[in-house]
Each structure stands twice: as C-alpha cells, then as structure tokens.
Amino acid sequence: MNLKQLVGIESAKYIKDGMTVGLGTGSTAYFMVEEIGRRMKEEGLNIVGVTTSHATEEQARALGIPLKSIDEVDHVDITIDGADEISADYQGTKGGGAALLFEKIVATYSNENIWIVDESKMVEKLGAFPLPVEVIPYGSDQLLRLFTKKELNPKIRTTADGNPLLTDSKNYIIDLYLKEINDPKELATWLDHQVGVVEHGLFLDITTRVIIGTSESGVKTIEVSR
Numbered sequence: 001m002n003l004k005q006l007v008g009i010e011s012a013k014y015i016k017d018g019m020t021v022g023l024g025t026g027s028t029a030y031f032m033v034e035e036i037g038r039r040m041k042e043e044g045l046n047i048v049g050v051t052t053s054h055a056t057e058e059q060a061r062a063l064g065i066p067l068k069s070i071d072e073v074d075h076v077d078i079t080i081d082g083a084d085e086i087s088a089d090y091q092g093t094k095g096g097g098a099a100l101l102f103e104k105i106v107a108t109y110s111n112e113n114i115w116i117v118d119e120s121k122m123v124e125k126l127g128a129f130p131l132p133v134e135v136i137p138y139g140s141d142q143l144l145r146l147f148t149k150k151e152l153n154p155k156i157r158t159t160a161d162g163n164p165l166l167t168d169s170k171n172y173i174i175d176l177y178l179k180e181i182n183d184p185k186e187l188a189t190w191l192d193h194q195v196g197v198v199e200h201g202l203f204l205d206i207t208t209r210v211i212i213g214t215s216e217s218g219v220k221t222i223e224v225s226r
Ligand SMILES: O=C[C@H](O)[C@H](O)[C@H](O)COP(=O)(O)O
Pocket: 024, 025, 026, 027, 028, 029, 081, 082, 083, 084, 093, 094, 095, 096, 097, 098, 099, 100, 103
C-alpha cells in the first residue's frame, strides 16, 4: 500500500455515522473518498458529503455518497483533505490541484480539519512549492505585473495547450515561485487585500490534526491545538 493510500484509509476512521463530512481534493484525498465508499457499502456507514471540487463530486457520486452543497448544511463536522506543504508549526499551502477556493470555504465551516500527507510534504518552512493565487481573469495581467514588482515571481498556470487553466469557478491561477515564505501571515494579509484576488493557497491556523504517512514507521498522527 502506498503512503497516500495508507493515510487516506487511516483518516476515514475519524468519520462516524451521521456526520457531515468535507471531502477534499487530490491524489491523497482520493483514497479517503474511496474508503468512505467502501465503509458505506460494507459497514453501512451513513454520512453526508460536502465536496471541494468537481473532480471529487464526480468520484463521490460514482460511489453513491449522498451529497449536499456547502450552503445546504449548517456546518461540517469534519473535513479531510490533502496539502502541498505543511510547516513545522502546522501551517499549510494548498491548491496544487487548483481546488483551493472551495477547499478553503469548506474548511472554514468545518469543526475539524484533518490533513493527510505523505512525509515528503512536511517541511521546516513553507514556500518551496509554488503558492497558488486564484484570481479573476479580468485584470489578471495587472496582478501579474504587481506581483512581479513585489518580486513574488508569478507565473500564470496553463494547461497542456498553453491556455490559462480555468478553476472550477472559471478563474485563473497565478503561482508564486517564492522558494521560502518567511512570514506567511503577512503575505496572506497582503494577498487578501489585492483587488482581483479571489483566494490564495495559504491555509493558516486551519488544521486540527495531521496524519502523515512515513515509510519507516507507518502512520504518524499529530493533534494540533488551536
Ligand atoms: O488543489 C488541490 C488541493 O489543495 C490538494 O489537496 C493538494 O494539492 C494536495 O494534493 P495531493 O494529495 O494530490 O498531493
């Protein structure tokens, strides 16, 4: 079993009957969603899912997981999602798969946020992985210029045919190639205030539990007090 599968299956153990569960996006969250499907079928687990992307919605529907939109639920009991990087103080970056906007909305309304990663995602400081910023297409060249002026090394994310990639909300992604983020809170606040920025991939003070797959000792679970 690979490490992503290992943590995906482990994380599903926190899901109890009757819960509303935020279903993350990506190659790690994929295994958690599959495990929920298996538990529903084999153990009669009964939950409602709130998806964080069209891709996860498609997977969940195929497995027969009952779904509600984020606006139809009062709150989400637990959200399980992957991450691109997690720092030593358990701040994270997400959006490598361009799903950051819905992921952050669902995470915001969740009582618990579990992140599932293989050990390669654990870093001292954030920033080696490009930081995604979701922007509306109108005025996006101006934002690119602004980010360049601020020495944030921006690059618009494109598809294989060279066109800008469109998110589920039909926005663009600008990736910032920063190498190291010294003050994630300062950068997050600055990005939050730029016109045309819809959301960014800095997920700060959000996770409550991190489940790490390690090749040496299997699963390692860390409770994060907030
Ligand atoms: O936009 C994508 C999400 O934030 C993913 O959860 C993140 O990129 C991690 O994905 P993966 O588990 O495939 O590395």
